[in-house]
Amino acid sequence: MSQLQDNFGRRFHYLRMSVTDVCNFKCTYCLPDGYRPDGKPKFLDLNEIENLVGAFAEVGTQKIRITGGEPTLRKDFTDIVRIVADNDKIKTLATTTNGYRLEKHAKEWFDAGLRRINVSVDSLDPRMFYQITGENKFDEVMRGVDAALEAGFERVKINAVLLKGLNDKDLPRFLHWIKHTPIDLRFIELMETGLGREYFKAHHLAGADIKSQLVQDGWQLDQSAVDDGPAQNFSHDDFKGRIGLIMPYEKNFCASCNRLRVSAKGKLHLCLFTEHGVDLRDLLQSHEQRGELIERLHGQLRAKKETHFLHDGITGVTQHLASIGG
Numbered sequence: 194m195s196q197l198q199d200n201f202g203r204r205f206h207y208l209r210m211s212v213t214d215v216c217n218f219k220c221t222y223c224l225p226d227g228y229r230p231d232g233k234p235k236f237l238d239l240n241e242i243e244n245l246v247g248a249f250a251e252v253g254t255q256k257i258r259i260t261g262g263e264p265t266l267r268k269d270f271t272d273i274v275r276i277v278a279d280n281d282k283i284k285t286l287a288t289t290t291n292g293y294r295l296e297k298h299a300k301e302w303f304d305a306g307l308r309r310i311n312v313s314v315d316s317l318d319p320r321m322f323y324q325i326t327g328e329n330k331f332d333e334v335m336r337g338v339d340a341a342l343e344a345g346f347e348r349v350k351i352n353a354v355l356l357k358g359l360n361d362k363d364l365p366r367f368l369h370w371i372k373h374t375p376i377d378l379r380f381i382e383l384m385e386t387g388l389g390r391e392y393f394k395a396h397h398l399a400g401a402d403i404k405s406q407l408v409q410d411g412w413q414l415d416q417s418a419v420d421d422g423p424a425q426n427f428s429h430d431d432f433k434g435r436i437g438l439i440m441p442y443e444k445n446f447c448a449s450c451n452r453l454r455v456s457a458k459g460k461l462h463l464c465l466f467t468e469h470g471v472d473l474r475d476l477l478q479s480h481e482q483r484g485e486l487i488e489r490l491h492g493q494l495r496a497k498k499e500t501h502f503l504h505d506g507i508t509g510v511t512q513h514l515a516s517i518g519g
């Protein structure tokens with residue numbers, strides 16, 4: 194079966210699969226008022242997930258990241274991990290989590306087949322962590338990170354959204370942490386969502402500024418991390434950890450786009466900032482529908498735009514990233 198490719202020659206071997214919109218945190222840049230149910234949520238069930246993964250695997254998907262909302266709030270999260278891990282075409286299985294349930298379940302998820310984990314830790318100062326996430330859970334989350342390191346995950350990454358006037362003083366603490374700890378830090382430039390211009394204007398910090406500072410301090414661009422898509426990665430001889438920057442406002446950011454998204458209710462999003470998703474759910478009901486589903490995927494890929502709306506100055510297209518999984 195031919196691989197997913199768009200009109201610009203980009204190949205898509207990475208699926209970000211959201212399994213819930215629900216979240217228990219209130220990150221100020223994402224869900225400042227917390228999760229608000231939109232009617233009765235009915236997220237993809239295990240059968241639908243298995244059919245989805247099977248179809249994507251058949252058209253070249255090798256990496257799946259389970260995301261949300263907070264994916265680990267699903268009671269059947271471990272079963273979801275197992276379903277994806279059981280598909281031998283999927284070589285890399287990852288999740289992104291706020292770390293809330295990590296301490297207790299890291300080993301269980303690892304044993305079910307999860308191999309990479311990204312934990313969002315926006316600050317290493319517990320008070321700032323609380324101010325940003327709305328949850329006083331810094332110690333629990335950090336114990337979760339330790340549990341993940343102990344469980345044997347091949348990669349443990351920490352995501353932090355760069356926020357002017359909030360966590361922008363934290364860089365030295367983060368650097369101190371990765372001096373002797375083999376952690377990959379991911380600094381993500383704040384993206385403007387439907388939350389409003391004011392928040393963005395007040396807190397947006399250009400990733401390029403962090404990049405200049407890192408380069409000045411002897412960090413070197415590492416081109417070897419080929420599966421990382423649009424992130425730029427840096428390493429330093431004196432540090433065990435690495436740093437990745439996601440700078441969506443940089444020119445050419447989308448040229449290396451390699452990922453597609455499916456929402457928790459089964460909608461295909463060709464970009465994090467597309468206007469709407471295309472329903473796949475009607476074709477996720479049985480294994481026999483796989484051929485038709487694959488045809489729909491190929492058809493949709495032809496409509497993928499070269500770059501995203503943010504570059505055209507159109508904002509508010511995505512209300513918040515919890516709805517698509519970031």
Ligand SMILES: Nc1nc2c(ncn2[C@@H]2O[C@H](COP(=O)(O)OP(=O)(O)OP(=O)(O)O)[C@@H](O)[C@H]2O)c(=O)[nH]1
Nearest residue numbers: 289311352379381421422423439441452465518519
């Ligand atoms: N605009 C944009 N932002 C992205 C893209 N990929 C990741 N991001 C942002 O970076 C955040 C962190 O991503 P993660 O879920 O941790 O995964 P990742 O950084 O893609 O990690 P890898 O799978 O190792 O590449 C996402 O939630 C988004 O906010 C992308 O393709 N486009």
Ligand SMILES: C[S@@+](CC[C@H](N)C(=O)[O-])C[C@H]1O[C@@H](n2cnc3c(N)ncnc32)[C@H](O)[C@@H]1O
Nearest residue numbers: 223261262263289290291313352383384514519
């Ligand atoms: C939507 S969350 C879902 C997974 C999980 N709840 C978590 O926080 O890790 C995925 C990632 O999106 C990032 N994110 C959310 N809103 C963002 C925004 N407006 N700009 C940049 N990154 C954002 C978060 O920091 C997080 O690392």
Ligand code: SF4
Nearest residue numbers: 216218220223291515
């Ligand atoms: S970034 Fe993740 S943890 Fe924070 S509110 Fe959004 S979905 Fe929840």
Ligand code: SF4
Nearest residue numbers: 423447450464465501
């Ligand atoms: S913004 Fe859209 S097109 Fe650009 S890299 Fe992200 S998902 Fe791909």
